[in-house]
Amino acid sequence: MIQNELFDYYIVRNSGFFDSRFYLREYQDIRSADIDPLWHFIRYGWKEGRNPSKTFDTKYYLDSNPDVRYHNINPLVHYIRFGKREGRITINRSIKNIDIYSANESLNNIPWNLKLITESRENYLPKVSIIVPNYNHSRFLIERLESIYNQTYKNIEVILLDDYSADTSISLLEGYADKYSENTQCYFNDSNSGSPFTQWKKGISLASGDLIWIAESDDFCDDDFLEKLIPYFADESILLAYAHTIFIDIAGNRHPFAFESYVTQVDPQKWGTSYINTAHNEVNTGLGLLNTIPNVSSVVFRRIDENFPLFNDYEWQKMKVCGDWLFYLNLIRGGRIAYCHETHSYYRIHQAGSSKKAQTQDIYYKEHEKVACTLAHSYNVSELLLKRFHDRLLNYYLQNVKHGDKGKFSACFDFKKILDSRKNRKPNVLIAPFAFSFGGGEIFPIRLANALTENDVSVTVFNGGYEPTQSGVRKMLYPQIPVINNNPTIDINSMLKELGIEIIHTHHASMENLFASRKVNGYTGVKHVATMHGMYEMMENFTLNTREIQKSVDHWIYTADKNIIPFKKTDLYSETKFTRICNGMKLPEFRKLDLSPLGIKPNSFTACLASRALPEKGWKEAIEAIGKVRDVTNIDIHLILIGEGPTYDELQDQTLPG
Structure with missing residues (x-):
């Protein structure tokens, strides 16, 4: 049966008659289940009377062709092979005003979680830091390193680590470092760390790539591994991309236990084709039940820094079984994940590996408890999913642990403790700045996103993009925080739902209006918080310009009494809906700067004004004031102005005081 269905699958796929966008849009249950739409149609959909496109009516074709129904033939396959040349009809043409689906239909009809939102992928060539943590794998190193240095994608640096190996690993690593000295560094430990995750952390701290x-030193991959995975990251919401994994044995031959066999316990079809998914959906449909990313060698991820919360978790660094799973769950929060079926990583299974040894020991189940607690604490998952996690692991325990019973299992995997972890879960937050540009109202949401991330909140940044991105401002955001760039094709409601967003926090009237106008019949349950940065009190026609905004915003934050004057004047102010906060920022690191390139001497007094270069920000007044102070005091005083805007453009054409 499966062989026949595979035959039908490839016939339909190559025919162009199946419209996956239509199928996913039309059938919400398929979209939610994250199943390959074509595979679903081949196996189940046509039997359920589902249509493969707007130009093919499954029920009509079967009703009109009893020979096809009698022989129980997939109607679309029959039409492709025979019906088309026989002139058989695919849709009831007596029905008026049929809406024929166009292949050029707007991107709005593609489910948001399947889109890549990016300006251009052609010139996207980020630097990739390749970390090779090795311990006593000299036998496999040549194959591993050749598969790295033969990559068709060339913008790489290679960081070779060794954890005090006792074999010939060091000489092999040094040989490759000499051969590829232009992009390779070696770091060898003087003693064994006892933890692969300590090595991961070390390598990440040394990495300079994006x-x-x-x-891993005992695996290898296809030469186009990076070439296939890197383009996904042109979309700033993609935090992790991973390739199809092929399990191999010590000798490098295909292992009888395949990746497909491993993940079929979650979904037998999902990994048959490439896909993109939000972390929220991925956890709720797969990664929350099983570590469906079986090996880190198949993974490329966006750079993280010292603020990554897991780096301060001592228990994680000592884990033996589930440390990689825990790493992925922390890494992808708030963002999206991509799976590429078109390239392969080869994962070597060691029969005597640490995971195999641990499967009959308490540590195996205690580490799974830590994963389950992380799921309950960090993701909006149901109690039913956590119960499925518990039941699957309990069955595995009873099958593999001699003299094991439910009581002993509960001592290792405490389900009440896991449910209690849900009580401390914080909401998923979407921070929506006007742009990555200079200005207090633009910098504040970046600092807020960073602070929330440090405090274990899942944060996604939605960049309004109403001004050009300033690279210095963009770099202020922690690299592990996902960014969605505003695009007219984005369905706001779909985006909020797919990400599992519970709070929207906007910081500009344009952003308040964007969510108010495009959140029509919106995703229920999401709250809208708006922080004012001095715009509303200057707004003309306040009532008219804020009519829709007032309906959308659930709570207002302000920093000065003047911010709320127009709300009070129009009887829109209530103490329960407005909260005042103080201006503030994280204390920055101070360091001495050499200002001599600007003609400023070390003993000079220097003032600095950093703001958007608008007339009301006082740039010209500051220049005048500094000039008067110099004239009166004869002190060597300088002024540095930092910012962008019309005043900056105007001053560039003027001769300023020396």
């Missing part, structure tokens, strides 16, 4: 690939 993306990171931890290439």
Whole structure:
């Protein structure tokens, strides 16, 4: 049966008659289940009377062709092979005003979680840091390193680590470092760390690339591995991309236990084709039940820094079984994940590996408890999913642990403790700045996003993009925080639902209006918080310009009494809906700067004004004031102005005081 269905699958796929966008849009249950739409149609859909496109009516074709129904033939396959040349009809043409689906239909009809939102992928060539953590794998190193240095994608640096190996690993690593000295560094430990995750952390701290690939020393991959995965990251919401994994044995032959066999316990079809998914959906449909990313060698991820919360978790660094799973769950929060079926990583299974040894020991189940607690604490998952996690692991325990019973299992995997972890879960937050540009109202949401991330909140940044991105401002955001760039094709409601967003926090009237106008019949349950930065009190026609905004915003934050004057004047103010906060920022690090390139001497007094270069920000007044102070005091005083805007453009054409 499966062989026949595979035959039908390839016939339909190559025919162009199946419209996956239509199928996913038309059938919400398929979209939610994250199943390959074509595979679903081949196996189940046509039997359920589902249509493969707007130009093919499954029920009509079967009703009109009793020979096809009698022989129980997939009607679309029959039409492709025979019906088309026989002139058989695919849709009831007596029905008026049929809406024929166009292949050029707007991107709005593609489910948001399947889109890549990016300006251009052609010139996207980020530096990739490849970390090779090795311990006593000299037998496999040549194959591993050749698969790295032969990558068709060339913008790489290679960081070779060794954890005090006792074999010939060091000489092999040094040989490759000499051969590829222009992009390779070696770091060898003087004693064994006892933890692969300590090595991961070390390698990440040494990395300078925008993306990171931890290439385990006993695995290898296809030469186009990076070439296939890197383009996904042109979309700033993609935090992790991973390739199809092929399990191999010590000798490098295909292992009888395949990746497909491993993940079929979650979904037998999902990994048959490439996909993109939000972390929220991925956890609720797969990664929350099983570590469906079986090996880190198949993964490329966006750079993380010292603020990554897991780096301060001592227990994680000592884990033996589930440390990689825990790493992925922390890494992808708030963002999206991509799976590429078109390239492969080869994962070597060691029969005597640490995971195999641990499967009959308490530590195996205690580490799964830590994963389950992380799921309950960090993701909006149901009690039913956590119960499925518990039941699957309990069955595994009873099958593999001699003299094991439910009581002993509960001592290792405490389900009440896991449910209690849900009580401390914080909401998923979407921070929506006007742009990555200079200005207090633009910098504040970046600092807020960073602070929330440090405090274990899942944060996604939605960049309004109403001004050009300033690279210095963009770099202020922690690299592990996902960014969605505003695009007219984005369905706001779909985006909020797919991400599992519970709070929207906007910081500009344009952003308040964007969510108010496009959140029509919106995703229920999401709250809208708006922080004012001095715009509303200057707004003309306040009532008219805020009519829709007032309906959308659930709570207002302000920093000065003047912010709320127009709300009070129009009887829109209530103490329960407005909260005042103080201005503030995280204390920055101070360091001495050499200002001599600007003609400023070390003993000079220097003032600095950093703001958007608008007339009301006082740039010209500051220049005048500094000039008067110099004239009166004869002190060597300088002024540095930092910002962008019309005043900056105007001053560039003027001769300023020396």
